[in-house]
Amino acid sequence: MSSLAELLTEPTPARPVITAECPPVDGGGLNAISEHVRRLAPYVDALNATDNAAAHAHASNVAVAIALNRLGVEPIMQVACRDKNRLALEADIVGAALHGVTTLCCMTGDDVTAGDEPETGRVFDMDSPQLIRAANRLAQGRYLSGRPLDPAPPLLIGAVENPGAPPYAYRVRRGLKKAAAGARFLQLQICYHEDRLTEFTNLAESTGLNRKVALLPTICLVKGAKALRFMNERVPGIAVPQSVIDLVANASDEREAAYQLALEQAKHALSLPGVRGLHFADFRHDDTLGRIVADLGLPTVRGAPDSEAIAV
Amino acid sequence: MVQLLATIEHAVKKPVWGCTMCGQCVLHKTGLTCPMTCPKNLRNGPCGGVREDGNCEVEPDMPCVWVKAQDRSEKMPRTWREQFDDLRPPVDNRLQGTSSWKNLLTGRDKQVPAGWQSDEE
Numbered sequence A: 001m002s003s004l005a006e007l008l009t010e011p012t013p014a015r016p017v018i019t020a021e022c023p024p025v026d027g028g029g030l031n032a033i034s035e036h037v038r039r040l041a042p043y044v045d046a047l048n049a050t051d052n053a054a055a056h057a058h059a060s061n062v063a064v065a066i067a068l069n070r071l072g073v074e075p076i077m078q079v080a081c082r083d084k085n086r087l088a089l090e091a092d093i094v095g096a097a098l099h100g101v102t103t104l105c106c107m108t109g110d111d112v113t114a115g116d117e118p119e120t121g122r123v124f125d126m127d128s129p130q131l132i133r134a135a136n137r138l139a140q141g142r143y144l145s146g147r148p149l150d151p152a153p154p155l156l157i158g159a160v161e162n163p164g165a166p167p168y169a170y171r172v173r174r175g176l177k178k179a180a181a182g183a184r185f186l187q188l189q190i191c192y193h194e195d196r197l198t199e200f201t202n203l204a205e206s207t208g209l210n211r212k213v214a215l216l217p218t219i220c221l222v223k224g225a226k227a228l229r230f231m232n233e234r235v236p237g238i239a240v241p242q243s244v245i246d247l248v249a250n251a252s253d254e255r256e257a258a259y260q261l262a263l264e265q266a267k268h269a270l271s272l273p274g275v276r277g278l279h280f281a282d283f284r285h286d287d288t289l290g291r292i293v294a295d296l297g298l299p300t301v302r303g304a305p306d307s308e309a310i311a312v
Numbered sequence B: 001m002v003q004l005l006a007t008i009e010h011a012v013k014k015p016v017w018g019c020t021m022c023g024q025c026v027l028h029k030t031g032l033t034c035p036m037t038c039p040k041n042l043r044n045g046p047c048g049g050v051r052e053d054g055n056c057e058v059e060p061d062m063p064c065v066w067v068k069a070q071d072r073s074e075k076m077p078r079t080w081r082e083q084f085d086d087l088r089p090p091v092d093n094r095l096q097g098t099s100s101w102k103n104l105l106t107g108r109d110k111q112v113p114a115g116w117q118s119d120e121e
């Protein structure tokens, strides 16, 4: 089983890289995580351990990433700038690396007003390009202070970018800034305007961004039009055109229409220049990921994790 | 004298740019738009939450500082325009409330943490 770092440096990739979000976990012990792993892991190269996704508190990114690692799946530990200052962020990265968690995804983070505790303070002591650089320096054996870190953790650093949010033309330049800071892959926010994703990848191609970072557009697996409306109205930076919502809402089988929409998006994304793979966010919590991967003609990445590993 | 400078600076920059006296001014590199008025304090470009109309994720009635900045930077002299894409280091919180004019003259605003500069640079 190749690591993400190995897959992303393959000179001639045999297949797209597939990552997915591990749904947030609250209680239920490691069993809660192993259920998600059992369902998602066969089809992915790595799973994201989110960091208080959508500004809601959950079991921490570090704890979930360590658990995923123990369960035999490579974790991509998301690190957001919203909740912690630079000391805490450095400590989390170094602490997780101590447990073998060395793949990161750095992001600004949704604002606290998007969450269920909007009265909380926002930190944003660093922004995401700064966080990428700070992580890259840790990988080179230095804390921000200059204090040595020996041995340096072998980090693979990724980030996010949103091709669907203004200023559109500038998004690729921001991607280049993140690449220069040390990012090696970009998980792109779900984009319901196909033309914007196309434009982003065209610019990525002409500026060479896709040769510096692996582009992984996100595909959301949702149950129906309600989720699309919710995303459009409530999730920062996501716009779903009315025509797309109507297409799903007016279908005789909404669930199936939502699936077909995701399948079309996935095919379109994979057809674009420089797209190295896909990142899935599964809000259906069923066997859809397996179905879409099969419909895309992609192989199952691994057998279901053995019960030994699960029974931690 | 130093305090006087800070007072004058604030008096000039507050009404025009909403200056919060971070003490490490980057206005010329950011299209003469102050990034510290971004509710997330971002100094390296817009977050992914910018709304369809170009307004801020956090303050729906305010144009995103970075959309404005990027737009304006296109109209700036070339060197400033190019500096828009520079990776700006984390804010030095000790400079809050001090005069960036003084910090510019003394070079204090250029100081970065010892570990910031990459080995390859």
Ligand code: SF4
Pocket (backbone or CB within 6 Å): B037, B038, B039, B040, B041, B042, B045, B046, B047, B048, B049, B050, B051, B055, B056, B057, B058, B059, B063, B064, B065, B066, B067
């Ligand atoms: S939308 Fe613009 S101004 Fe608002 S938080 Fe994001 S970058 Fe800052």
